[in-house]
Amino acid sequence: xxxLTQPPSASGTPGQRVTISCSGSSSNIGSNxxxxxxxxxxxxxxxxxxxxxxxPSGVPDRFSGSKSGTSASLAISGLRSEDEADYYCAAWxxxxxxxxxxxxxxxxxx
Amino acid sequence: xVQLVQSGAEVKKPGASVKVSCKASGYTFTxxxxxxxxxxxxxxxxxxxxxxxxxxxxxxxQKFQGRVTMTRDTSISTAYMExxxxxxxxxxxxxxARDLFKGxxxxxxxxxxxxxTLVTVSS
Numbered sequence: 001x002x003x004l005t006q007p008p009s010a011s012g013t014p015g016q017r018v019t020i021s022c023s024g025s026s027s028n029i030g031s032n033x034x035x036x037x038x039x040x041x042x043x044x045x046x047x048x049x050x051x052x053x054x055x056p057s058g059v060p061d062r063f064s065g066s067k068s069g070t071s072a073s074l075a076i077s078g079l080r081s082e083d084e085a086d087y088y089c090a091a092w093x094x095x096x097x098x099x100x101x102x103x104x105x106x107x108x109x110x
Numbered sequence: 111x112v113q114l115v116q117s118g119a120e121v122k123k124p125g126a127s128v129k130v131s132c133k134a135s136g137y138t139f140t141x142x143x144x145x146x147x148x149x150x151x152x153x154x155x156x157x158x159x160x161x162x163x164x165x166x167x168x169x170x171x172q173k174f175q176g177r178v179t180m181t182r183d184t185s186i187s188t189a190y191m192e193x194x195x196x197x198x199x200x201x202x203x204x205x206x207a208r209d210l211f212k213g214x215x216x217x218x219x220x221x222x223x224x225x226x227t228l229v230t231v232s233s
Contacts, residue, residue: 037220045205045207050218050219056210056219096172099220104154
């Protein structure tokens with residue numbers, strides 16, 4: 001059971017905007033940065049968002065992150081078929097002294 | 111460009127040990143934390159621990175304390191993760207991943223990942 005809670009699935013049609021939520025607690029999201037990873041089928045994860053809302057070089061600005069209190073969300077605008085993937089949130093947990101991941105959200109582009 | 115190349119797939123029997131390597135190139139190996147993350151079939155990501163390649167210092171997830179050992183060889187820019195007393199539920203893809211930013215303060219995201227190494231534990 002993951003310490004960070006994500007919906008198991010999400011979906012949208014091309015061009016739509018979808019959001020994926022991530023809920024934690026005061027020992028992780030509430031006091032540390034949130035990160036988001038994209039995992040395409042059969043590949044290694046890729047960092048999409050760091051420090052709550054920053055994008056690494058090369059990540060399109062269609063992807064955005066936000067955080068409020070002990071929750072965070074990833075928004076994807078202008079949805080494309082190639083966005084179909086699993087998305088994971090993560091944050092450092094002070095109680096566990098290490099990063100923890102959400103259970104992942106499988107995004108389907110209809 | 112940053113590259114992390116891991117060793118090949120392994121098949122082990124329960125009770126055995128496995129050692130996975132991760133060869134880094136394209137950056138200063140001793141400047142960034144190296145983490146190990148695993149993913150069981152059809153499951154999510156699980157952090158196992160990290161190593162400071164400069165000092166050799168390690169931090170392990172409590173779940174793996176006593177069973178995991180992370181080491182490095184700076185002369186060949188390679189990190190290693192050894193897991194002992196393997197069980198069937200250790201069957202997973204094991205990834206090495208480098209911190210996004212240089213330095214050894216708080217980790218700031220896993221910016222570069224290896225291709226993964228499938229470890230299968232079966233009798």
